[in-house]
Amino acid sequence: MTEFLEAVQTIPLIRYALLAGIVSSLTFGVVGSFVVTRRIGYIAAAIAHSILGGIGAAIYFSRVYELTWLTPTVGAVVAALLSAGIIGWVTLRAGEREDTIIGAIWAFGMSVGLLFIHYAPGKAVNLESFIFGNILLTSKSDVIATVVLGLIILTLVGLFYHKLVAVCFDEEFASLRGVSSNVYYLLLLAITAISMVLLVRVTGIILSLALLVLPAATASRFSRQLWTIMFIAVGLTLLYNTGGLALSFQLDVPTGPFIVLAASVVYGLSFLVKRKS
Amino acid sequence: MNPVDSIETTNKVVAECRDLSFRYGKPLVLEDVSFSIHDNESLCVIGPNGGGKSTLLKLMLGLLEPSSGSLQIFGKSAVQARRDIGYVPQAMRFDPMFPITAIDIVMMGRLDRLRFGRFPKECRDAAREALQEVGLGDLGHRPFSDLSGGQRQRVLIARALACHPKLLLLDEPTANIDLSVEANLLDTLEHLREKMTILLVTHDLDLVSRIGDSVLCVNRRVHRHSLPLSGETIKEIYSGSRRLEHDRRSRHIQGDHSACEHD
Numbered sequence: 001m002t003e004f005l006e007a008v009q010t011i012p013l014i015r016y017a018l019l020a021g022i023v024s025s026l027t028f029g030v031v032g033s034f035v036v037t038r039r040i041g042y043i044a045a046a047i048a049h050s051i052l053g054g055i056g057a058a059i060y061f062s063r064v065y066e067l068t069w070l071t072p073t074v075g076a077v078v079a080a081l082l083s084a085g086i087i088g089w090v091t092l093r094a095g096e097r098e099d100t101i102i103g104a105i106w107a108f109g110m111s112v113g114l115l116f117i118h119y120a121p122g123k124a125v126n127l128e129s130f131i132f133g134n135i136l137l138t139s140k141s142d143v144i145a146t147v148v149l150g151l152i153i154l155t156l157v158g159l160f161y162h163k164l165v166a167v168c169f170d171e172e173f174a175s176l177r178g179v180s181s182n183v184y185y186l187l188l189l190a191i192t193a194i195s196m197v198l199l200v201r202v203t204g205i206i207l208s209l210a211l212l213v214l215p216a217a218t219a220s221r222f223s224r225q226l227w228t229i230m231f232i233a234v235g236l237t238l239l240y241n242t243g244g245l246a247l248s249f250q251l252d253v254p255t256g257p258f259i260v261l262a263a264s265v266v267y268g269l270s271f272l273v274k275r276k277s
Numbered sequence: 278m279n280p281v282d283s284i285e286t287t288n289k290v291v292a293e294c295r296d297l298s299f300r301y302g303k304p305l306v307l308e309d310v311s312f313s314i315h316d317n318e319s320l321c322v323i324g325p326n327g328g329g330k331s332t333l334l335k336l337m338l339g340l341l342e343p344s345s346g347s348l349q350i351f352g353k354s355a356v357q358a359r360r361d362i363g364y365v366p367q368a369m370r371f372d373p374m375f376p377i378t379a380i381d382i383v384m385m386g387r388l389d390r391l392r393f394g395r396f397p398k399e400c401r402d403a404a405r406e407a408l409q410e411v412g413l414g415d416l417g418h419r420p421f422s423d424l425s426g427g428q429r430q431r432v433l434i435a436r437a438l439a440c441h442p443k444l445l446l447l448d449e450p451t452a453n454i455d456l457s458v459e460a461n462l463l464d465t466l467e468h469l470r471e472k473m474t475i476l477l478v479t480h481d482l483d484l485v486s487r488i489g490d491s492v493l494c495v496n497r498r499v500h501r502h503s504l505p506l507s508g509e510t511i512k513e514i515y516s517g518s519r520r521l522e523h524d525r526r527s528r529h530i531q532g533d534h535s536a537c538e539h540d
Contacts, residue, residue: 037376159393166385169375176338176364177388177440224420226376 004246014249016138020146021241024198027150029234030157031195032216033226034188038168043189045209046102047083048196050109052205054079055130056116063122072130073145076200079109080193088189092182133204133256135245146198153191164188165226202241203256211237214263221270236266289316291444291474292337297346299332306332310346310499314444319475321489323482328496330478334448337476338364350444360389363442368429369453373422379432380417383407386439400439407435411465427459434465445469447477451484463487482511500527 007014035044058075061067083105090101117125129137157164163184166174171181199208219232244259292314299307307329314320324330335341336348339355350358363386386407387400408417411431421429430450437445447466456463466488469475477488485492485504492502500523502510510523528535 039372162384162391162396163388163393165377165381166388169377169382170366170371170385172340172366173364173385173436174388176340176359176362177385178359179388220374220376224376224422225378225381229376 004249007249013136016140016143017135017245020138020143021135021245023146023150024202025237025241026234027153027195027198028212029215029237030230031191032212033230033233035192036213036216036220037226041209041213042102043087044192044196044212046106047080047193048200048205048208049106050083051076051079051197051200052113052130053109056113059125060116060120063120076197080197081190084189084193088186131204131206133202135202135255142201149194149198153194156191203260207256207260210260210263214267218267218270291316292350295347297343297348299336299344308497312493312499312501314474314476317474319470319488319490320493321485322478322493322495323485324495330495333495334446334478337446361443363437363440363445365433365437365447365450367449367452368426368433377421378418379421380404382421382432383435383439386436404439407438410438411435412461426454427462430454430462431465444474449479451481
């Protein structure tokens with residue numbers, strides 16, 4: 001452990017990774033609790049996969065047209081919000097089966113991303129870091145993005161907590177009380193979408209859903225109140241992120257899988273404890 | 278106040294429905310519906326499945342618009358009257374795993390007074406009062422999932438009461454609930470009946486006889502009956518082959534002979 005603490009002090013990359021991990025824990029715990037409660041895990045997963053499309057497009061266009069502002073993160077945010085919007089629109093209009101749309105967005109985003117990356121000129125793109133994540137690639141600007149996006153999400157949740165909960169619990173009654181359930185459902189999807197962008201940085205696309213959902217699912221085995229679940233979920237995520245980073249550094253194993261493995265094991269173990277009733 | 282005045286106030290019309298028709302697609306779900314609800318009246322809506330009970334409720338909540346005819350509540354459109362209407366859906370519709378306490382659900386009745394952030398103390402007090410009113414004052418901090426079916430239904434009633442409604446709409450409040458065990462729910466409904474105007478959709482004829490002042494039978498067309506219902510009327514309403522005759526006879530009594538064969 002001393003080795004890790006030394007590294008935190010001397011290597012900026014480790015410091016950035018740790019900082020991003022700590023800040024994003026707050027976001028993931030809060031948003032994950034909503035995702036578990038409202039049962040939209042698969043929507044979150046579809047958004048995560050569609051993010052590759054945005055990343056690929058951003059890399060391609062920034063290289064072809066030399067647009068320096070078009071970073072992979074910008075592409076990721078745009079793709080995530082776009083997917084959330086499409087899924088939300090389809091769900092609310094109910095013209096098509098929801099799971100079909102989820103599957104379509106999921107695969108479409110991935111294939112678009114892979115093709116853009118294939119045709120992107122210049123040096124080869126490190127696809128693996130997007131798919132499996134690499135928190136150690138976190139740069140200073142990533143930390144800033146994490147903080148800014150996290151603050152936006154937490155502020156929105158803080159301001160509209162009761163309305164979001166009401167819409168998750170009973171859309172019809174919420175609209176009768178003058179709370180537009182469509183607006184707040186789309187807001188929830190947008191918040192989830194931005195969280196997925198942050199998660200992809202930490203665990204990669206494939207493992208992102210696990211780190212969002214498992215802490216909240218574990219927490220909901222021990223509490224029946226949403227804000228308590230959020231509290232526990234934030235704590236668990238913080239533990240997984242920092243502990244996972246430290247241990248994986250110490251043992252020299254990839255961080256993302258290590259974090260998710262810890263989250264899954266703890267979730268599994270929670271079944272051994274009798275559910276609080 | 279002289280006695281004449283008091284009679285007038287108790288007879289005040291709360292809701293007025295005139296020649297209302299509604300269709301989703303081609304076939305009419307509701308046809309030529311006219312009725313009115315008076316102040317402090319307790320009106321039970323019964324009728325066969327698919328007869329249009331839920332549609333009528335949705336129209337009254339302003340979730341649907343009449344295809345023709347008019348529906349006014351407190352002299353306004355249903356949407357404009359929403360603030361004064363308390364709505365109680367069926368308890369079993371809800372996700373039993375949803376992590377929320379009783380008082381937080383009741384507070385949703387005050388959502389229209391919340392812009393953002395936390396509920397003010399005034400809302401908290403109103404929610405507590407509403408829970409007390411349905412006899413659940415002690416269970417406010419219990420998770421919804423821990424409550425029995427009847428208690429959940431009472432929480433939803435409290436949520437509607439927290440709106441401080443002048444008209445209460447209930448959708449089958451006793452469905453899937455064993456009233457021999459959950460007698461408190463009936464007590465709550467009987468208590469509310471004394472206090473406010475109620476429109477209650479139900480299949481439970483026992484409940485009708487305990488709560489209702491009169492009955493609105495909805496089966497595409499709407500007929501009002503006074504209580505108690507005769508066995509013959511009940512049979513006509515619920516047995517498919519005799520509903521046409523019921524409709525004809527009810528219209529005949531009201532002076533509409535278009536379905537009759539006599540002159």
